[in-house]
Amino acid sequence: MATPASAQTVVSIEREAEIGTIEPEVYSQFLEHLGGQVYGGLWVGEDSDIANTHGVRDDVFAALQALQVPAIRWPGGCYADLYHWRDGVGERTPRENMAWGGTEEPNTFGTHEFFNLAERLGAKTYLNVNLGSGTVEEAADWLEYITGTGETALAQERRANGRSEPWTIDYLSIGNETWGCGGRMRPDYYADLYTHWASFMFADEQKPVMIVAGPHDGNIEFADEVLDHPMIGDVSSGISLHFYTLPTSDWSAKGAAIGFPESEWASALERTLRMDGLIEQTLGVIDAHDHLGEDYGLYVDEWGMWVDETEGKSSLWQQNTMRDAVVAALNLNIFHKHADRVPMTNIAQMVNVLQAMILTEGEDMVLTPTYHVYEMFTPFHGATSLPVELDGPDYRYGDIAFPALSASAARMADGSLAVALVNADPNSDHAVTLERAGARSVSGRVLTGDAMDAHNTVAQPGRVAPQPAEIRVDGDRLTASLPARSVSVWIIK
Numbered sequence: 497m498a499t500p501a502s503a504q505t506v507v508s509i510e511r512e513a514e515i516g517t518i519e520p521e522v523y524s525q526f527l528e529h530l531g532g533q534v535y536g537g538l539w540v541g542e543d544s545d546i547a548n549t550h551g552v553r554d555d556v557f558a559a560l561q562a563l564q565v566p567a568i569r570w571p572g573g574c575y576a577d578l579y580h581w582r583d584g585v586g587e588r589t590p591r592e593n594m595a596w597g598g599t600e601e602p603n604t605f606g607t608h609e610f611f612n613l614a615e616r617l618g619a620k621t622y623l624n625v626n627l628g629s630g631t632v633e634e635a636a637d638w639l640e641y642i643t644g645t646g647e648t649a650l651a652q653e654r655r656a657n658g659r660s661e662p663w664t665i666d667y668l669s670i671g672n673e674t675w676g677c678g679g680r681m682r683p684d685y686y687a688d689l690y691t692h693w694a695s696f697m698f699a700d701e702q703k704p705v706m707i708v709a710g711p712h713d714g715n716i717e718f719a720d721e722v723l724d725h726p727m728i729g730d731v732s733s734g735i736s737l738h739f740y741t742l743p744t745s746d747w748s749a750k751g752a753a754i755g756f757p758e759s760e761w762a763s764a765l766e767r768t769l770r771m772d773g774l775i776e777q778t779l780g781v782i783d784a785h786d787h788l789g790e791d792y793g794l795y796v797d798e799w800g801m802w803v804d805e806t807e808g809k810s811s812l813w814q815q816n817t818m819r820d821a822v823v824a825a826l827n828l829n830i831f832h833k834h835a836d837r838v839p840m841t842n843i844a845q846m847v848n849v850l851q852a853m854i855l856t857e858g859e860d861m862v863l864t865p866t867y868h869v870y871e872m873f874t875p876f877h878g879a880t881s882l883p884v885e886l887d888g889p890d891y892r893y894g895d896i897a898f899p900a901l902s903a904s905a906a907r908m909a910d911g912s913l914a915v916a917l918v919n920a921d922p923n924s925d926h927a928v929t930l931e932r933a934g935a936r937s938v939s940g941r942v943l944t945g946d947a948m949d950a951h952n953t954v955a956q957p958g959r960v961a962p963q964p965a966e967i968r969v970d971g972d973r974l975t976a977s978l979p980a981r982s983v984s985v986w987i988i989k
């Protein structure tokens with residue numbers, strides 16, 4: 497049932513209170529060797545007809561640059577626990593990618609290509625080492641190869657392969673989903689392995705932020721048992737959480753990317769909003785462990801929409817619609833609310849996989865609605881998150897009900913406010929009033945689509961694109977009508 501068009505939500509921002517800094521890394525990306533992501537999507541090789549710089553597509557690179565990508569997690573995911581770094585330096589060794597359908601992995605995109613890409617983008621690096629099928633010696637050697645400053649054989653080998661200066665490893669995880677594809681380990685076994693391996697993860701003089709591979713939505717107790725290890729806090733600064741939006745919450749029939757019914761709009765967003773509770777639950781588990789430092793963090797290093805695969809496309813390719821844009825913005829509002837405890841998140845994934853920023857087709861590139869949300873939210877990078885209260889109607893579908901609007905706000909370095917507003921109601925525009933806005937001037941952009949599954953294609957690349965927003969200044973209030981299924985960002989000076 498449609499909400500009355502007169503529905504009114506009042507938003508109040510507590511300007512005097514501060515939640516904490518929204519670390520730019522909340523906007524980080526995830527780059528796994530999977531489907532059409534690395535090969536074709538990002539990397540085409542120097543000999544390609546597609547314009548590239550040292551093998552990386554120029555169009556995709558420029559699009560990522562505009563997002564100010566703060567950090568990239570690589571090489572997986574499940575693939576990380578199959579990755580042997582020596583296959584991807586010097587003479588390359590092709591392998592089968594057994595994590596993702598046995599496709600051929602040429603290993604032409606390896607350590608040099610990843611670190612050079614991150615360096616060109618100005619992005620921090622998040623390396624996931626292979627615990628599942630690797631050895632502690634192999635991982636320790638990799639770190640020395642990357643970071644070695646001396647005359648050691650590994651540092652010299654890196655130089656011989658074309659890189660004289662060491663690169664920086666900013667974040668490091670040992671293993672991925674170790675309860676599942678990463679080795680089906682019991683939590684105490686993983687905790688023993690983690691503390692053992694971490695003792696040998698020397699990165700020359702560097703001190704990467706050490707992250708423990710944590711739970712997903714269905715096994716939060718895994719975190720509890722891993723963190724019980726009395727020495728885990730000595731060798732790590734935080735634990736990860738994975739949580740995906742499956743429209744149906746059923747892994748065997750997740751729901752379609754396009755042409756879905758309203759019931760799957762409602763159930764997808766209801767599931768997305770569970771992120772808030774999962775973060776609180778996992779933080780509760782962290783806080784119950786007194787031996788961890790007060791600033792022990794929660795890294796949501798995989799999240800996003802996951803729908804059924806599309807026939808004829810590469811693994812985990814999915815179309816990205818206005819529903820994805822709303823899912824992204826709802827999650828980002830939740831991360832802003834937890835800015836004091838969640839220093840990084842990584843949407844899954846960057847190009848041609850799951851909730852991608854970018855889809856490519858041969859030489860063509862399409863920016864997705866999710867891309868536009870990330871671009872619109874760049875003012876939040878490094879801003880100070882402020883508490884926000886909303887008073888307004890719910891969106892309802894059958895037994896599902898949740899607030900139609902979601903909001904977050906942050907103070908930027910120049911004192912301006914950035915406000916993100918999501919209208920999650922697919923049917924009705926909603927009037928919004930921002931109280932005590934204190935605005936001398938306001939500008940804004942809105943992203944909406946003509947249908948729940950509105951999306952961009954090579955033929956119609958601009959069907960979903962940000963437009964200027966109409967915002968009225970009324971004394972100390974700002975008012976606007978937020979279109980059905982929309983994401984807005986306002987800048988208030």
Ligand code: AHR
Nearest residue numbers: 572573574575672673844
């Ligand atoms: O993002 C796709 C996969 O989802 C990752 O490889 C894995 O960690 C998770 O199960």
